[in-house]
Amino acid sequence: MRFTLVFLLLFLSLTSAAQKKVLDHQDVALWKSIKNDKISPNGEFVVYDLAQENSNSYVILKSKQGETLLKYHSASNGKFTYDSKFLTFTIKPLKETVDDMKRKKVKKNKFPKDTLAIYNLNTKALTKIPNVKSYSLPEKWSGYIAYFLEDLKTNENLKTTDSSKTSTKEKKVSDKNGFHLVTRNLNTKAQDTFKYVTKYTFAKKAERLAFASTGEKDHANEGVFIYNFANSKLIKPFTSVKAKYSQLQFSETGKRFAFVVDTDTTKTQVRPNALYTWEEGKDVAVQLHSNTSTPKGYLVSPHGTLQFSEDDSKLYFGLRTPPILKDTTLLKDEIVNVEVWTYNEPRLYTVQELQVKNDTIKSYQTVYDFNANKTIQIETKEFPDAKTTKKGNANIALVSTKTPYELESQWSGMRLRDFATVNIKTGQQQMAFKAVANANLSPKAKYAYGYKAIDSTWFTYNIETKTYNTITKGKLFYDELNDSPKHPSSYGLAGWTELDKSILLYDRYDIWKYNPDTGTSVNLTNGRDSKTVYRYIKLDNDVDFISTYSNWLLSTFNEDTKEAGFAEFNPKNNKLKQLVKGPYTYKISAKAERANSLLFTRESFEEFPNLRLSNLDFKKQTILSDANPQQKDFNWGTIELIEWTSLDGKQLKGLLAKPENFNPNKKYPMIVNFYERYSDRLHNHRAPSFGRSTINYSFYTSRGYVIFNPDIEYRIGYPGESAYNCVIPGVTNLIDKGFIDKDNIGVQGHSWGGYQIAYLVTKTAIFKAAESGAPVPNMISAYGGIRWWTGLSRQFQYEHTQSRIGGTPWEYPMRYIENSPIFNIDKINTPLLIMHNDADGHVPWYQGIEFFVSLRRLGKPSWFLNYNEEPHWPLKYQNRKDFNIRMAQFFDYYLKGAPKPVWMERGVPAVEKGINQGYELLERN
Secondary structure (H helix, E strand, O other): HHHHHHHHHHHHHHHHHHHEEEOOEEEHHHHHHHEEEEEEOOOOEEEEEEOOOOOOOOOEEEEEEOOEEEEEEOOEEEEEEEOOOEEEEEEEHHHHHHHHHHHHHOOHHHHOOOOEEEOOOOOHHHHHEOOOEEOOOOOOOEEEEEEEOOOOHHHHHOOOOOOOOOOOOOOOOOOOEEEEEEEEEOOOOEEEEEEEEEEEEEEOOEEEEEEEHHHHHHHHHOOEEEEEEEOEEEEEEEEEOEEEEEEEEEOOOOOEEEEEEEOOOOOOOOOOOEEEEOOOOOOOOOEEOOOOOOOOOOOEEEOOEEEOOOOEEEEEEEEEOOOOOOOOOOOHHHHHOOOOOOOOOOEEEEHHHHHHHHHHHHOOOEEEEEOOOOOEEEEOOOOOOOOOOOOOOOOOEEEEEOOHHHHHHHHOOOEEEEEEEOOOOOOOOOEEEEEOEEEEOOOOOOOEEEEOOOOEEEEEEEEEEEEEEEOOOOOOOOOOOOOOOOOOOEEEEEEEEEEHEEEEOOOOEEEEEEOOOOEEEEEEOOOOOOOOEEEEEOOOOOOOEOOOOOOOOEEEEEEEOOOOOEEEOOOOOOEEEEEHHHHHHHEEEEEEEOOEEEEEEEEEOOOOOOOOEEEEOOOOOEOOOOOOOHHHOOOOEEEEEEEOOOOOOOEEEEEEEEEEOOOOOOOEEEEEEOOOOOOOHHHOOOOOOOOOOOOOOHHHHHHOOEEEEEEEOOOOOOOHHHHHHHHHHHHHHHOOOEEEEEEEEEEEEOOOOHHHHHHHHHOOOOOEEEEEEEOOOOOOHHHEEEEEEOEOOOHHHHHOOOOOOOOOOOOOHHHHHHHHHHHHHHHHOOOOOEEEOOOOOOOHHHHHHHHHHHHHOOOOOEEHHHOOOOOOOOOOOHHHHHHHHHHHHHHHHHHHHHEEEEEHHHHOOOHHHOOOOOOOOOOOO
16 A cells, blocks of 8 residues: 555656646746835835736735735835835736727826825725825835825815815816825825925925925915925925926935026026025025026026035035027028038037937036035036035045047047046145046045056045055956956945045955055955955945944855855954855845845746845745746756866856756757856846847746857957857867757857857858847948947947957958958858847947848848837837747747748738738648
């Protein structure tokens, strides 16, 4: 009997494994993702969206023990109040309802509106408020919520701040004349309504709300208002008819308030903006500046950010230069429409064109000192970019200009700047250092600091002594694996300790504590011998320094094993303690603001990154989500790290993904997919999805494919040859292992990967089929092109960055020719699927056209996919799905002997575009 039971259990287990399903395209829709996850300030609750692509999402509320407290359909973006008593979220109209209305051509303004949901975490009561356009919660205090109503018709009974009754015929409000702003006491549910509000803001720490109202022809209700929730007092510090308010800003304490107002009603080209401030205890706002009181040649800007220093002593605002006035008397056919490009302009005309709006509204940061009653302009035309400390209390700003280097940056790829310091008290400017890409101020502004790529060195600049120190000179604080013809980048920094005493820098593995003046240093983590990378994790964004009195949380990653985890570092005794590690990728999501609870994820190829809750010691972990339980029903796959030797003798690593039921005695079709170096992503989870540019590993392993992703190491000047030297021996190494079908190997990649594939198929016939996305087959024509999203010339990419040629076509003409597949396209014997879209802003789509029409000219089997008005990759759901279906059919046909789809046999004629996709499969002869 016992033997029979054991046999039955074994039989059921084997039957269950055998019955696992193979992933197909319709199954992709089953997979869900976790988004907008947050932990309550007290650490007792977690909320997240359980999202399904192209469908409605759920808001899920969990207790810290993992109990589901609320699951609400078609909702998203939950937020906790600061006291952790309430959860708010937005209920969206059902997608099916909206889609049906679209099909019926219903006007958009008739679509159902969003609903605000307020959930009491103590009583479990749920309140729903319909037709809410947007809402806001105070950041550092609780008890109230404010929201804009789309339409007052459904809210006739709300209490208003004036004496008039709300009419059942109340007209719908709009963006132009404002919305009805409702403030609600979350505990008592009492509400107030403020009419025709255009803007509003909460103070960060004080129980105050400010708003601007148009009054809608009711002059008594026009102006700026401040409401004090603590005493229910409403004051009106500013009144104006038909004014426009561009910004409203409280100081952090709420004791000061500022706004920019435009009182002009004549719609002139030069708007008379003015800056006003209010302070606690006053009833009226005071004008600080208007267009007649600003520094000569400047006007008050409505676009410059208003920001108070944390200590309330300073107000930062913006000035602007007068606009370039148009001749409004000219008729349309009298206006000259010409672009004049000049060879020595700092910015290429295409860049200028994309930045016209930013140039038009450019503001120059200025500060008003309340204690000294003085205004200092920080940014100027000569030094138009400024940085201040995060809290804004310091009396030093760092200003910079890129103008001297802007022209050459088009081909050098280096974004260099000259930097100067500005004393905010006196306005005195002092030149500091030159030719640095980026620099910042320490938290107390005792130092400026940065990484100078030309010297591969971190530096500090003592602002008081005006001393420049190269603190890491001669040491390895630059990218040790740099294989591009550019100066190596840094590994970054953790930050500064209290009072700017030390700067914490990263090398390849460790965290180093440096004295910013002397350059003396201490290695805090000593990870180089074990090849363990340590990095500081910032848990509180309000703190601008790293404490030397409390423990630090660090991430860890081992370069050899690819294991990751978390460690604790005690800065008082320099002791390091590993808290958790394993063959996973770990990511911190958030720390509870007022508790030591930590929300994080753990993932691997086989394990979805479900949410986990723990304290900072990670001893007890609670798994809060189970987003994709259906994964167990499907054949999945495994992934492993493999090594081989390149043709030029380098030891390389790569990823090998296999089907779940892998049999080493069986022959498998294989797809090679690569970009540059991806082996560090060994433990990343890859859920089934309609990706925009690459094969989905779990989808293809489920369908019986092996996937190989090799790391590439480059030799400057020979990127194509480098790819060949790394990829091909990796492929042959796998063939020698006996489980790869050498006659059914494909290759797939996009952008830089697409280029390398285009090169490889001119040099080898080892691949039976290839998909090359957004490739560059002609480096000569591409060199002279434009990256249309930024307007930048493509020259820097070939001379100094990813394309790795190392010079111009007239310096190295043969390098450009040898690395361009177009000149050897007649050698291609591999069928090609090319995807390149006509709105590509990275790689000009004429490159894909050059590739395809040349293959077509030679009669080579090839297909071209252009998703109209899509960028570098298809982004729309239906287009991503289409791309994935066609790519799978393409590889299945060539590598698995599947029937040929109609679209590969005859294309999709223009008259059938968007109607017949041609997915149907033909019978094989």
